[in-house]
Structure formats: structure tokens, C-alpha cells
Amino acid sequence: MKVQEITKLVSIMSLQEKIDQMLQIMGFFYMDDEGVLTGPMRDLGITQDDVDMAGSILGTFEAEKLIHIQKKYMEKQPHHIPMLFMADVIHGMKTIFPPPIAQGATFNLEMAEKCASVAAKEASISGLHVVFSPMVDLVHDARWGRVMESTGEDPYLNSCFAEAQVKGFQGDDMGKPYKVCACIKHFAAYGGAIAGRDYNTVELSDNTLRNLYLAPYEAGVKAGAGMVMTSFNTVNGVPATTNKWLMRDILRNEMGFDGVLISDFSAIKETIAHGYSKDETEAAKKAIEAGVDIDMMSNVYAANLVKLVEEGKVDEKLIDDAVLRILLLKNKLGLFENPYKDASVDEEKTxxxxxxxxxxxxxxxxxxxxxxxxxxxxxxxxxxxxxxxxxxxxxxxxxxxxxxxxxxxxxxxxxxxxxxxxxxxxxxxxxxxxxxxxxxxxxxxxxxxxxxxxxxxxxxxxxxxxxxxxxxxxxxxxxxxxxxxxxxxxxxxxxxxxxxxxxxxxxxxxxxxxxxxxxxxxxxxxxxxxxxxxxxxxxxxxxxxxxxxxxxxxxxxxxxxxxxxxxxSFPYSVGQVPISYNHYSTGRPAELSSDPRYCSKYIDMPNEPLYPFGYGKSYTEFEISQVRLSDTTLTDSKSIKAEVSVKNIGHTVGTETLQLYLQDCFASVVRPVKELKSFKKVTLQPGEEAVVSFDVDEEMLRFVNAEGKLVSEEGEFNLWIGNASNTKNKASFTYKM
Missing domain, CATH: 3.40.50.1700 (Glycoside hydrolase family 3 C-terminal domain)
Structure with missing residues (x-):
């Protein structure tokens, strides 16, 4: 359908019909052992009409089931609007690949894209339209269980994998055969849960949020992800799902996201337990004003938005905008022309x-x-x-x-x-x-x-x-x-x-x-x-x-x-976590202190992790030369080439991952002691040598300053190239605007 037709469709829908499009419930509401429509669970507090007209379901897969549900749904839908089918496909549908934390260990973006593409094909054949993946949450605390869904502790690496996975799931057109819509989650800073306890609150400075945590989400958005999921945690004391500043100012305006924003499982209702919404009515109002389009698995929107609009407490335009985004996503997937998309009982077998x-x-x-x-x-x-x-x-x-x-x-x-x-x-x-x-x-x-x-x-x-x-x-x-x-x-x-x-x-x-x-x-x-x-x-x-x-x-x-x-990083002890290589320096760093007592350290274990970020051995040995710079001055118009010679001095073919790190020595806000900015893999035969080079430009120096502006600042910089974050192979240069 054309966009004008979608817009017209929204204009003729009743208020209740529009709000039903914003409801997502579990697929088992629709199926019993005989595969016929059934009523909702009593404790969810939604009506049979809501179930009949819900715009999407989650958690059900297999082509035969979803074809059946779509057929029954379309028979009742007055405007012939198809239903969206979504599920968690984290690291494979039926062919299960290593989890994201392991895929991060490959430092192989092409591999990640291929794995996501296979997952998309298997998911689409099974009847799914949207996968709740990739999870791009940056995490420094190994106690958090969802570490396995993340590609790790580094914003640059996570950003690279976010882009690769979105491309794998969606391709250049999610409506094409065997492609699905990707969903970036969980916006934002879910991996920063205090004490590593799932669903816990998050306490981050604006500086840390913007310079470390937000980059992977933005990378996924820029890659074209059609959906973003809110996180359970608070940001600046406000639950993310009802955080207007986070969702509208940052996600929509700053990052330019124009797709569908979905809550996590019952997250809108949970703002009551946070002590932020006094009841479901207030939760619904705050969530729609924040820009959440789909209420996953709760009755908050279904039971309250009609009344809020009729009483003039919520502008119906907010509803129209949300429904338009939902219908545009269904249109991008080609569901108006083919509600079943790639679902195929036969192909699911072969x-x-x-x-x-x-x-x-x-x-x-x-x-x-x-x-x-x-x-x-x-x-x-x-x-x-x-x-x-x-x-x-x-x-x-x-x-x-x-x-x-x-x-x-x-x-x-x-x-x-x-x-x-x-x-x-x-x-x-x-x-x-x-x-x-x-x-x-x-x-x-x-x-x-x-x-x-x-x-x-x-x-x-x-x-x-x-x-x-x-x-x-x-x-x-x-x-x-x-x-x-x-x-x-x-x-x-x-x-x-x-x-x-x-x-x-x-x-x-x-x-x-x-x-x-x-x-x-x-x-x-x-x-x-x-x-x-x-x-x-x-x-x-x-x-x-x-x-x-x-x-x-x-x-x-x-x-x-x-x-x-x-x-x-693998910590020396759980007492070190949260721990990461890209931490900020203190006024008394242990490695530079002349006083063995009054410096930042533990008295019963080292500061360093047992195994650092970027570390990994091989069956062969690699010799890495000193860093060579093409110039010691970087300008806006002239980049620097940084290179090393790498030689396989062992007895078997092997692959090494060269990692480039930068440090802004003096800046208007404290910067990390080291940041990954690029990496390259090289495979060498025994005795073979290669030159690995990186282009260093002004963009690599950028950060968000105290005024919230993305800037680069003149000054001194350190640069390392090595095979782990603890490399000492350093050179220095100066940046002049």
C-alpha cells in the first residue's frame, strides 16, 4: 500500500480499533489443543473483543499455527489489517549459533551478519515477522544474567555488531523473502543494572550514558532497525518506558528513529511498582506521551486510552501517530499484500x-x-x-x-x-x-x-x-x-x-x-x-x-x-565487578602513584582482571612491531595512518585480531584510559609477515562534552595497536583543528 492509503486508513478507524492495534498479547490466547480461538486469561483484564482485534502477538511460532491465527484474525478484522507476529530469536531460530557474547568474541562482523541472516530465514519460514533482537545493551557487570545476550563491554564493538545483525535480519528491505524486522533492545542502559541484579534500577551520569551506553543503540537505529524496545530500568530516576526525554528527545529527535517503539513485557504497568505511576490510567498517559506505540502483554492501553482521549487528557493525535507507525511497519513487511509473508509448512521442513x-x-x-x-x-x-x-x-x-x-x-x-x-x-x-x-x-x-x-x-x-x-x-x-x-x-x-x-x-x-x-x-x-x-x-x-x-x-x-x-573482561574476583578496560582514571591511579598505600587499589587483590578485554591466545605465536605513524599531527582535513608489522613466528597457520585503542590525554571531561576504535583480523602462514594499517581521523576523537554536544578537542592523544586491551605498544600524536 502507498503511505497515503495507510494514512487514510488510520483516519477511518474508530478510536477503539486504533488502540487495539497497540495491544500485544501472547499467542497462546488464540490456540488450544484443537487450534481454535479461545478467550484471554482472566487476570490480564482484557476483553474478548481486545483479543480478537489485538494488533500483534508474541511468543508463538511454527508456520501452521501462525497461518491459522492470521486467517482467523483477518476474517474478523473490519479493515483487513494483518496481525504482526513477533518472538525472541536471540542467536538462531532452529539452527542455534553461539550466543551474542560468544559472537562478540569472534570480532567477525561478516560472520554475525550471516548468522542473523540464517536466523531471519528460519524465523520467516516459521511465520514470524519481527524478532526481538539484537540486544545491544553494554554491560560491565558479570553478575547480570543477560550478559550472554550482549556482545560485551565495549561501545564500539557493540555498535559494530548491532549494525551487522540488523543488516543480517532485515537486509536492504525487510519485505523481501526470508527477511524480518529487527528490534533493538533494551532502550536504554539496561545493562547498567545496579549490583548486576536483573530488572534493577540504573544510576548513570549523563556523561557515562551518552559516551558509553547510547552508541550501540544509535548504531542499530542508523542501520535501519524497524523497531526499538524499551527497558525495564529507570534512567535519571524515571522508568525508561515512560521517560519522555529518553524516548522522544534522544531516541526520536537526536537519533532520528521513526519506527515502532514497543514496551518490554508488561513494562508500562510496572511503572506503578516503580512508584512513578499511581495507577494504570496514569501509566497509560505517561507511556503514550513518551511515545510508546505497543503495550506488550498488559491491559494498560486497552483499558484506559479510550477514556483518556474522551476526557481530553490525551491528544488523539498521539494515538494516530502510534498506529500509523505500526501500520507502516506492517506495510514495509508486505503484509497488506500477503498477510502470511514467508510462512510455509513445506519450507519449514526442508x-x-x-x-x-x-x-x-x-x-x-x-x-x-x-x-x-x-x-x-x-x-x-x-x-x-x-x-x-x-x-x-x-x-x-x-x-x-x-x-x-x-x-x-x-x-x-x-x-x-x-x-x-x-x-x-x-x-x-x-x-x-x-x-x-x-x-x-x-x-x-x-x-x-x-x-x-x-x-x-x-x-x-x-x-x-x-x-x-x-x-x-x-x-x-x-x-x-x-x-x-x-x-x-x-x-x-x-x-x-x-x-x-x-x-x-x-x-x-x-x-x-x-x-x-x-x-x-x-x-x-x-x-x-x-x-x-x-x-x-x-x-x-x-x-x-x-x-x-x-x-x-x-x-x-x-x-x-x-x-x-x-x-x-574476566574478573580476578567477583569483588571487582563491575569492571571494564575502558574505565576513567582517578586522581590517584595505582600504576602512577609513588605512594604504595594512598592510591586507588584493593589491599587483597589486583586492580586488573584475570583476563582482559580483547585477550585470546592461539596455537601459534605472533610478533607485532612497534607502532608506526605517518605523521604526529592530525587535523580535520588530514588523517594519520597507524600501522604495525605482524609476523607468524610459530609453526601453524593462525589468525590474529589487531586492535587499535586511543586515549584523549586531557579533555573538558574525563575520558576513558583507553578506547577501542578499530580492529582488523589477519590470517598468516608460518613465517609469513603482513603490514596492518589503520586510518585515524578526527571522527575517532569525538565525545559528548559537559554541554551535551558531540565534539572533538585539540590536544595530545595516545594510540596503541596490539592483540589485547592491555597492550603496551604505544605511539602518540597531537590533534589540531
Whole structure:
């Protein structure tokens, strides 16, 4: 339809019809076991008419179901307006790729775009129109469960991945076959939750908000994302969902977002619990004035907006504007011409979880793995040695994360299944050794999916088998780590270590075999002090997804050389968090202080993380030259070329990620001690050398000053190029306007 036709359609709709377009409810309202329309849940407080006319649903997928719902809906819709179908597709639909935190570790934007494109194809075939992804929230606190949905702690890296994922989901036209609308979330600063506790409030200065947290959202908006989701938290003391300054001034006016703004799950109603709205009527008024177009899973708009307009307390133009944006999105998706878009029962059977998509998942997983330690070059494994795989992830299909809700663990390849194709059966054993979680850990609220208790006598038997196997082995590979339900929404943790039942196993194995290779499964940075001190090697594989087992074996055996880099610092202790490499300096920085006591430090642990942002080892060694600058003066009209020579001085082909960092030494507001500004990957054969160069221009120097203006300022700058954020490979230059 033409825009003029959409505008005319809005003008002839009744007020109630328009408000119904702004209601989103769960798909199960429409389906029972026989697949017929049913009434709403009683406690939501919406009518059957609201259900019949709701403009969108979430959480339901599969082509047959959604085709059925759309058909029934269109039969009742007086203006033949199609319904929008949305769902959380975080890191794959049926083919599950590594989670965003792991994709961030690849530093491979092309890979992220490809993974999002495959997810879009599988989602659209399954009947979906909008995916609630990417989550671009910047996070410095590993206690926060939703770390796994973010690409990490750095605004530049997160911005790059936000753009890549939006392009992957939407392409250049979301209405084309196999494309969906992307939804940037959660606006804004959701990752800054105090104490890492999910749904908690956020306290950030305007300087930190603008210079660190907002950039990834803007990158997603500039990439063309058709939807943005509000966050649960407060910003400047006002819940984001009813924060007019945040949504209208910053998102709409400053960033130029003209798409659909949707609340998170019941977030408008939750402003009452915040103590900001006294009742649902006030919450509805504040949310529509803030510019929220769709009320997800609450009755606040449906039950209150008609009355507010009729009483003159809300301008109906606000309703018209919101509905116009919703209908324009449906039009961009081509739903007026084809309400079912790409939904296909037949293609859902043949074009989902294909051999090609599995191949991509395998590559993405292996590229995301971060080699944290490799003493005595114990990796790659010598297949001639006796090897024991001991740990609860040895033959475990649950490696797709708690937010891969559309995937199925049964489709995953386990480490044992993959290893049996490569390792000799007479030199290799596989033992679980322990459950993933001990009986002391209770995952409350997770329903039937929560792990069942394992009797103590069975655990003791598992331990005896493991110790016996370790004694006979020359190398022990230990696949251990978090339970997949310990990361994700509502999984904040006060202690971020490997479950104690597994640590007990680790300690017992270490008593009888010193050659331990830990394969770490996790959705967040963990406290790895004990593991790092004891194990010969540590390979972080995150929650690797559908092809996880094959990817792990590829890297353990050297078929693939690990190249992942940490997108988030691994703390020395949970007492350090929140922690990040790009922190602000203090007046008494420990590294520059002549007084060992009166400086900014801990007295019981170092300031530095155990493993810093950007860190990751390889099976080969790279030699990086001193930084060379084409000039020591940068101007508005003349950039500087910064370069290094990189040589593979090892014995195997490998890929290194060169990272460029800048520091504004003296500015009108305090700037971070170091900021990532660019990165490049280079693959080299043994003995091969290459020059890697970066163009440094004025745009890289910009920041938001105390007056809220985006500026660059004359002065001195430090520049580093290295393979981790703690690189010392520095040069300096001066910027003159």
C-alpha cells in the first residue's frame, strides 16, 4: 500500500480499533489443543473483543499455527489489517549459533551478519515477522544474567555488531523473502543494572550514558532497525518506558528513529511498582506521551486510552501517530499484500536446520572459542596419547543457552558424539564425573526444565569412575561450566564461579593427573582463579550451539586454530565487578602513584582482571612491531595512518585480531584510559609477515562534552595497536583543528 492509503486508513478507524492495534498479547490466547480461538486469561483484564482485534502477538511460532491465527484474525478484522507476529530469536531460530557474547568474541562482523541472516530465514519460514533482537545493551557487570545476550563491554564493538545483525535480519528491505524486522533492545542502559541484579534500577551520569551506553543503540537505529524496545530500568530516576526525554528527545529527535517503539513485557504497568505511576490510567498517559506505540502483554492501553482521549487528557493525535507507525511497519513487511509473508509448512521442513546452516554454526562456534591458557602447548591434543574426557558436558546436548527458546537441544552434537569420529576408541574414555549442578543449587521458578536432584550415592559412583579414568589417562579433557539455565534473563548471580559439584570433581582429578585441559561452558565471565592456576589449558567455548560438539573437537585437535578474543573482561574476583578496560582514571591511579598505600587499589587483590578485554591466545605465536605513524599531527582535513608489522613466528597457520585503542590525554571531561576504535583480523602462514594499517581521523576523537554536544578537542592523544586491551605498544600524536 502507498503511505497515503495507510494514512487514510488510520483516519477511518474508530478510536477503539486504533488502540487495539497497540495491544500485544501472547499467542497462546488464540490456540488450544484443537487450534481454535479461545478467550484471554482472566487476570490480564482484557476483553474478548481486545483479543480478537489485538494488533500483534508474541511468543508463538511454527508456520501452521501462525497461518491459522492470521486467517482467523483477518476474517474478523473490519479493515483487513494483518496481525504482526513477533518472538525472541536471540542467536538462531532452529539452527542455534553461539550466543551474542560468544559472537562478540569472534570480532567477525561478516560472520554475525550471516548468522542473523540464517536466523531471519528460519524465523520467516516459521511465520514470524519481527524478532526481538539484537540486544545491544553494554554491560560491565558479570553478575547480570543477560550478559550472554550482549556482545560485551565495549561501545564500539557493540555498535559494530548491532549494525551487522540488523543488516543480517532485515537486509536492504525487510519485505523481501526470508527477511524480518529487527528490534533493538533494551532502550536504554539496561545493562547498567545496579549490583548486576536483573530488572534493577540504573544510576548513570549523563556523561557515562551518552559516551558509553547510547552508541550501540544509535548504531542499530542508523542501520535501519524497524523497531526499538524499551527497558525495564529507570534512567535519571524515571522508568525508561515512560521517560519522555529518553524516548522522544534522544531516541526520536537526536537519533532520528521513526519506527515502532514497543514496551518490554508488561513494562508500562510496572511503572506503578516503580512508584512513578499511581495507577494504570496514569501509566497509560505517561507511556503514550513518551511515545510508546505497543503495550506488550498488559491491559494498560486497552483499558484506559479510550477514556483518556474522551476526557481530553490525551491528544488523539498521539494515538494516530502510534498506529500509523505500526501500520507502516506492517506495510514495509508486505503484509497488506500477503498477510502470511514467508510462512510455509513445506519450507519449514526442508529449509530449516540445513546442512549449510549447520556448517555455518560450526564455523561460528569454533571462531568464538577463546584460548585463555595453554601451558606446555598441551593443545592441540596429541591423538596418540590416552585421553579421558571427564565432565558433565562430555555427552550433554544442553549447550544452546536458556534464550534459545525456539531451538531444540536434541539437535545438538555432543562432544562425545563428535570425538568418537576422531579419537581412537582404545585410547579414549568418556565419563560424566558429576552432574552439572549439585543438589545444593535450586533454580527456583524454572518449572519442569530445572535439573533434577542426583542421589548422593550416584554422585559418589560418578566421582570414583572419573578418578579411575583420570589415573589411566595421559591427558584429561574436562568439559565443565555453568548450567545453561544459570545465564539469561532473571539469572543474576552473586557468585560467578563454576558450580561447586564440578569444582569438587576438578580438584579430585587434579590430585591424580596434572595434565588437565578445561573446556569451559558459560554465558558470562566467571571467576576462574583456581581453574586457571591448576589446569594446563583453558578453552572458553561459551554455550556453543547446535554444532558445539563438532566445533570443540575441531579446536581441541588443531583442525581449527582458536582465534577468539574476549569481548568482556574476566574478573580476578567477583569483588571487582563491575569492571571494564575502558574505565576513567582517578586522581590517584595505582600504576602512577609513588605512594604504595594512598592510591586507588584493593589491599587483597589486583586492580586488573584475570583476563582482559580483547585477550585470546592461539596455537601459534605472533610478533607485532612497534607502532608506526605517518605523521604526529592530525587535523580535520588530514588523517594519520597507524600501522604495525605482524609476523607468524610459530609453526601453524593462525589468525590474529589487531586492535587499535586511543586515549584523549586531557579533555573538558574525563575520558576513558583507553578506547577501542578499530580492529582488523589477519590470517598468516608460518613465517609469513603482513603490514596492518589503520586510518585515524578526527571522527575517532569525538565525545559528548559537559554541554551535551558531540565534539572533538585539540590536544595530545595516545594510540596503541596490539592483540589485547592491555597492550603496551604505544605511539602518540597531537590533534589540531
Amino acid at each position: 529449509l530449516v536446520l540445513t546442512e549449510e546452516s549447520r556448517k555455518l554454526a560450526r564455523q561460528a562456534a569454533s571462531e568464538s572459542f577463546v584460548l585463555l591458557k595453554n601451558d606446555e602447548n598441551i593443545l592441540p591434543l596429541d591423538l596418540k596419547k590416552k585421553i579421558a574426557f571427564i565432565g558433565p558436558y562430555t555427552d550433554n546436548k544442553e549447550m544452546i543457552s536458556s534464550w534459545a527458546i525456539t531451538g531444540n537441544a536434541k539437535d545438538c552434537v555432543t562432544i562425545k558424539e563428535a570425538a568418537e569420529k576422531v579419537f581412537s576408541s582404545d585410547r579414549t574414555v568418556y565419563v560424566n564425573g558429576s552432574p552439572v549442578l549439585g543438589n545444593d543449587v535450586k533454580l527456583v521458578g524454572f518449572g519442569d526444565g530445572a535439573p533434577k536432584e542426583v542421589p548422593e550415592e550416584e554422585q559418589e559412583k560418578m566421582m570414583r569412575e572419573a578418578v579411575s579414568a583420570a589415573k589411566e589417562a595421559e591427558v584429561v579433557v574436562m568439559p565443565i561450566g555453568e548450567h545453561y539455565m544459570q545465564s539469561g534473563e532473571a539469572t543474576s548471580r552473586g557468585f560467578i564461579d563454576v558450580p561447586e559439584v564440578q569444582m569438587k570433581l576438578f580438584r579430585e582429578i587434579a590430585k591424580v593427573n596434572e595434565n588437565i585441559v578445561v573446556v569451559l561452558f558459560n554465558g558470562r565471565p566467571l571467576d576462574l582463579r583456581e581453574i586457571s592456576q591448576t589446569a594446563k589449558a583453558v578453552l572458553d567455548v561459551w554455550m556453543p550451539g547446535t554444532e558445539g560438539g563438532n566445533a570443540v573437537v575441531d579446536v581441541l585437535t588443531g583442525k581449527v586454530n582458536p582465534q577468539g578474543k574476549l569481548p568482556m
